Amino acid sequence: MSAHDQAAGLRKWADLQRQQHQTQSAESEPAEGVVAAEPLTAPTDPSTLSSVPQKPLVVIGMPNGGDLQVARVKGRLAQWSALGRRWAGDPDDWEIHIVSGDAANLGQLNDRFSRWALWINSDADAFSQMYRSLRQIKENGGPRQLLALHEPNLPRRGLLDNLREAASYYLDIELLLLAR
Numbered sequence: 001m002s003a004h005d006q007a008a009g010l011r012k013w014a015d016l017q018r019q020q021h022q023t024q025s026a027e028s029e030p031a032e033g034v035v036a037a038e039p040l041t042a043p044t045d046p047s048t049l050s051s052v053p054q055k056p057l058v059v060i061g062m063p064n065g066g067d068l069q070v071a072r073v074k075g076r077l078a079q080w081s082a083l084g085r086r087w088a089g090d091p092d093d094w095e096i097h098i099v100s101g102d103a104a105n106l107g108q109l110n111d112r113f114s115r116w117a118l119w120i121n122s123d124a125d126a127f128s129q130m131y132r133s134l135r136q137i138k139e140n141g142g143p144r145q146l147l148a149l150h151e152p153n154l155p156r157r158g159l160l161d162n163l164r165e166a167a168s169y170y171l172d173i174e175l176l177l178l179a180r
Contacts, residue, residue: 054094055093056095056113057096058117060117060118060133060142061101061129061133061149066098073098076151076152077091100136101140101142103140107140118134118147131167137173146173146175148164148177156177
């Protein structure tokens with residue numbers, strides 16, 4: 001790939017990020033009926049369990065907790081489900097846990113949970129922020145395989161491919177990118 005092609009791709013990506021940021025700024029309320037996941041250390045109340053066992057998904061790369069972050073993750077799962085991805089199922093069947101990459105108990109959480117994801121931001125500083133999160137995951141005993149969660153219109157070329165390659169080469173972490 002020539003330097004011109006890469007620069008044009010990066011300009012296109014930056015323009016897309018500005019448009020998405022403006023759209024996100026206009027949205028102020030999370031999806032109706034979405035509730036934040038309980039903290040990982042909270043005891044489970046048997047009376048609140050649904051008849052369908054929830055699938056835990058630990059997400060790194062977002063601000064901790066909050067309805068908005070859980071709604072964004074569930075929204076992305078809903079999009080995959082609408083595309084026919086059976087593994088995504090009903091977004092309400094997922095128990096979403098938002099965790100920091102530098103959490104002291106990341107190794108213990110890695111032993112406890114098998115499904116992990118990295119939320120990939122789409123702003124101008126996304127690569128450095130996400131690479132830092134991946135480095136913290138490695139340093140703190142986190143998983144070696146994570147699903148990439150990102151906006152559906154974020155192109156694979158550029159940020160996603162670069163992040164996947166850097167994670168693999170430098171950190172021995174597999175970042176799973178799903179094709180649309």
